[in-house]
Amino acid sequence: MSIDTVAPTATTPPPAGSARSSRGALGQWTSYLLGRLGGLLGIVIALLAITFLLVQFVPGDPARNIVGVTATQEQVQVVRDRLGLDDPFPVQALGYVSDLVRGDLGNSFVTQQPIVDLIAERLPITATVAFGGLLVVLLVGFPLGIAVAFAERQGGARGASGAYNVGAGIAGALPEYITGTVLVIVFALTLGWLPAQGGGGFTGYILPSIAVGLASAAAISRVVRSETRAILAQEYIATARSKRISTGRLLIGHVLPNVATSALTLGGIILVALLGGTVIVENVFNIPGLGTQIVQSILASDYPAIQGIILTLGILAALVGLAIDILLGVLDPRVLKKGRLN
Amino acid sequence: MFTQHNRPRTRRGITAAGIGTAALIALTACAGGSPSGGSAGSVDTESLTMELDGPVTSYDPALGASFQDVVVIWSMYDTLVALDEDGSYVPGLATDWEVTASNAVFTIRDGVTCSDGEELTAQVVANSLNRFFSPDTAAPFLSNVIGAGNSATATADGENVTIALATPFSGLLSGLTVGYTGIVCSAGLADPSTLTTGSNGTGGFIADTQVAGANYTFTRRDDYDWGPEFAGIPTDGARPATLVMQVVEDENTRANLQTTGEMEISAYTTDAWNRVTQQQGWTSTVSQQSDTFLMFNHTEGHPTADPAVRMAIAQAIDRERLNDVQSYGAGELITNLGSTSYDCYDASADDYMPEYDVDAASAVLDGVSLAVNGTTLLAGGDGNSYVQSALQEAGADVSFENLNNQQWVSGLFTPLNNWDVTILVFANTSSNLLSGANFFTGATPPEGQNLSAVDNPEADAALQIARENTGDESCAALADYNRLMVENTDVLPLATAPATVTFAPGVTAMVSKGFVRAGTIRIAE
Numbered sequence A: 001m002s003i004d005t006v007a008p009t010a011t012t013p014p015p016a017g018s019a020r021s022s023r024g025a026l027g028q029w030t031s032y033l034l035g036r037l038g039g040l041l042g043i044v045i046a047l048l049a050i051t052f053l054l055v056q057f058v059p060g061d062p063a064r065n066i067v068g069v070t071a072t073q074e075q076v077q078v079v080r081d082r083l084g085l086d087d088p089f090p091v092q093a094l095g096y097v098s099d100l101v102r103g104d105l106g107n108s109f110v111t112q113q114p115i116v117d118l119i120a121e122r123l124p125i126t127a128t129v130a131f132g133g134l135l136v137v138l139l140v141g142f143p144l145g146i147a148v149a150f151a152e153r154q155g156g157a158r159g160a161s162g163a164y165n166v167g168a169g170i171a172g173a174l175p176e177y178i179t180g181t182v183l184v185i186v187f188a189l190t191l192g193w194l195p196a197q198g199g200g201g202f203t204g205y206i207l208p209s210i211a212v213g214l215a216s217a218a219a220i221s222r223v224v225r226s227e228t229r230a231i232l233a234q235e236y237i238a239t240a241r242s243k244r245i246s247t248g249r250l251l252i253g254h255v256l257p258n259v260a261t262s263a264l265t266l267g268g269i270i271l272v273a274l275l276g277g278t279v280i281v282e283n284v285f286n287i288p289g290l291g292t293q294i295v296q297s298i299l300a301s302d303y304p305a306i307q308g309i310i311l312t313l314g315i316l317a318a319l320v321g322l323a324i325d326i327l328l329g330v331l332d333p334r335v336l337k338k339g340r341l342n
Numbered sequence B: 001m002f003t004q005h006n007r008p009r010t011r012r013g014i015t016a017a018g019i020g021t022a023a024l025i026a027l028t029a030c031a032g033g034s035p036s037g038g039s040a041g042s043v044d045t046e047s048l049t050m051e052l053d054g055p056v057t058s059y060d061p062a063l064g065a066s067f068q069d070v071v072v073i074w075s076m077y078d079t080l081v082a083l084d085e086d087g088s089y090v091p092g093l094a095t096d097w098e099v100t101a102s103n104a105v106f107t108i109r110d111g112v113t114c115s116d117g118e119e120l121t122a123q124v125v126a127n128s129l130n131r132f133f134s135p136d137t138a139a140p141f142l143s144n145v146i147g148a149g150n151s152a153t154a155t156a157d158g159e160n161v162t163i164a165l166a167t168p169f170s171g172l173l174s175g176l177t178v179g180y181t182g183i184v185c186s187a188g189l190a191d192p193s194t195l196t197t198g199s200n201g202t203g204g205f206i207a208d209t210q211v212a213g214a215n216y217t218f219t220r221r222d223d224y225d226w227g228p229e230f231a232g233i234p235t236d237g238a239r240p241a242t243l244v245m246q247v248v249e250d251e252n253t254r255a256n257l258q259t260t261g262e263m264e265i266s267a268y269t270t271d272a273w274n275r276v277t278q279q280q281g282w283t284s285t286v287s288q289q290s291d292t293f294l295m296f297n298h299t300e301g302h303p304t305a306d307p308a309v310r311m312a313i314a315q316a317i318d319r320e321r322l323n324d325v326q327s328y329g330a331g332e333l334i335t336n337l338g339s340t341s342y343d344c345y346d347a348s349a350d351d352y353m354p355e356y357d358v359d360a361a362s363a364v365l366d367g368v369s370l371a372v373n374g375t376t377l378l379a380g381g382d383g384n385s386y387v388q389s390a391l392q393e394a395g396a397d398v399s400f401e402n403l404n405n406q407q408w409v410s411g412l413f414t415p416l417n418n419w420d421v422t423i424l425v426f427a428n429t430s431s432n433l434l435s436g437a438n439f440f441t442g443a444t445p446p447e448g449q450n451l452s453a454v455d456n457p458e459a460d461a462a463l464q465i466a467r468e469n470t471g472d473e474s475c476a477a478l479a480d481y482n483r484l485m486v487e488n489t490d491v492l493p494l495a496t497a498p499a500t501v502t503f504a505p506g507v508t509a510m511v512s513k514g515f516v517r518a519g520t521i522r523i524a525e
Helices: A003-011 A016-056 A062-067 A073-083 A089-101 A115-153 A158-173 A176-190 A202-232 A235-242 A247-284 A290-299 A303-331 A334-338 B002-031 B067-076 B122-133 B142-146 B186-190 B251-259 B273-277 B307-316 B319-327 B347-352 B358-365 B379-393 B405-412 B433-440 B457-468 B471-487
Strands: B047-052 B081-083 B089-091 B094-099 B103-108 B152-157 B160-165 B205-211 B215-220 B242-247 B265-268 B283-296 B369-375 B397-403 B421-426 B491-503
Touching: A016 A089, A016 A303, A062 A073, A062 B405, A115 A158, A115 A202, A115 A247, A115 A290, A115 A303, A158 A202, A176 A202, A176 A247, A176 B251, A202 A247, A235 A247, A247 A290, A247 A303, A290 A303, B047 B067, B067 B205, B067 B215, B067 B242, B089 B094, B103 B122, B122 B142, B122 B152, B122 B160, B122 B186, B142 B433, B251 B265, B251 B273, B265 B273, B273 B283, B273 B491, B283 B307, B283 B433, B307 B358, B307 B379, B319 B379, B319 B491, B347 B471, B369 B379, B369 B405, B379 B397, B379 B421, B397 B405, B421 B433, B433 B457, B433 B471, B457 B471, B471 B491
Parallel strands: B047 B242, B047 B265, B369 B397, B369 B421
Antiparallel strands: B081 B089, B094 B103, B103 B160, B152 B160, B205 B215, B215 B242, B265 B491, B283 B421, B283 B491
């Protein structure tokens, strides 16, 4: 080490406490991120193993499904050979992993389309439905929960509170396929305002987004109402009110920041749940997303498609979780020290 | 004072609480407009959407195997001959033909061109057929065209193509009516990989784009003026410039899309079509598509290995009631292994069909354990449920399973053998009695297609005569075969099952065996 390199440090030393603090924060972040990335890697490996084993238990012979009932056994065998279905299990597994490392998820048994292309075509559609659902949660669930909490705090609005409880209870209990069917009957078949076919354009995503997000919006509104009520019961809120701070400022300055952490955590969990919920909704609205595809693939014993889609959705869920963890670390550094969320 | 302050805040709270609900309504209302397909009753000639049952395996005719494959293939490829709705053969790419059990000679139509401009010659046709016949191609439908274990070659001579079979098979002509034998032109034969998502045929449409498993788009060939000479082919109106085939597996969703004007043509096996035709101007046509038979598992150890049990089961089933449940009474009762429109159908089989007799059935079936399963393909599997309840009524102890079609097919072809009674639903695209018989003779799965392990040497011998001969000799042997099978209750023919196809106002098309022939679609201008 040369003198030149140490000289600046010696002449302009940063405050000792600050350096320790920076090094400490950096160390915490490094350890935090390494822990999270390690977890992500573990999830990917587990997903790989599970999906590969899972498809072995999917009933039916993919080759017979492809050639149909009229084909002879010799023709079925030709297809089995082509697909490598009779290769020993370790050979199949090794081949799959080595292809995966090269970014190749194989070809669909049914349509012969590369799985990477299939996912690239359908993932944006599923993601649009899921984010649409999240938008419904954010635009309906959060404001509703906060509004009801404010209304209830005053001790009045019993009727509104009761109506809210009934409405949120029903909406939260309805499965996505019932909600979707009701929405189609009302808004597509009866009123004719929106298409029964989902996807394709903005209007095609409205009903599916509501169907996938409504139950979560109802559930989240209850959580937000409860959180908001707890915050409004704090002494500092009474102090703020005594200073005649307006409801708007109270909301923005005190309630929202406190609700944000739990909201963010829940938002991530909900987004992952919404991705799963699209499987049902896509079928109700005939949307060509990953949900529709995975149902078709399971029925047809299309192993590469099943593996590829589950792997993609699993990694996506893990990435959403990682992003939320990082965001929470930024918003609330206490989680770095704990190394985990509350 | 507190109360005075509280009231407006409460109102604001109520207002805010209503925002969510209002936003939900507003979100839908503000979108306004009409569904993307336009309102019901107005169909433009530029684009037409029709329903497809499921994902397409390949556009390559030789590799097709499913309902949806054949619908798609028929839009891009023509066959030598075609089968009209009444079961008669009509010219396709061949204008004349002479057929025996060992060979067939076809005269190829003049003036036909391929989608890339190549002139269709007898040599092109022979080359295409030889690819289909080649074991290397592994065409799933091959055994239905030339017979299992057989081989064939096609040769061109002037304007004629001759097909020679190694051993006689009387099902050749009917096999050649099916889309899987569609004629592929030279460029496609030179590089068959281009046929997976592209096309190189003589059909009315050319493959355009596709989202595999979701929708398939085709472009009209303006010069297409040949094609099968069906008797009822529509002639008025324009052909759509763009044809979209959209995969919609759920029949209620199909009805929703038709009710909102987002789909012009769709097929149904449930009564969901009722909702569609209630709209003004919509029409429907009923076309017999599948043949159904009751199969009994003859494998040793199964109660149905006993002929007395099989007869009792047959007596417990009221076929008319089953037809009502299975297809809302729109099917036709059958007594042979196929529809009454097939060649060699033996009407005298009515004389030896088991009579419906619950008392006689109960005497045998009381306390017998039976495993019943079936596919949900027809009316969601209601016919299977009827079989279950009929057998229970006769005193049998019944376990029951309704399976989706792929699961059911897979179950039949595995050695699991966990069923005693099932309804075989067979879409016999080649419309001959020999194809149905394939499921009741030869080796059992996984080696063969004898799904219920029938062992009836006398019937097999009659079937062999029917396969190796044509005309009256073949028909007489088929009649013998049918009698031997039914009298031994090796199978019980039930009924045909139709597809009801619905059309938007002004739209017409030829429907054959429940399949819409895309090349015949016309839209009133």
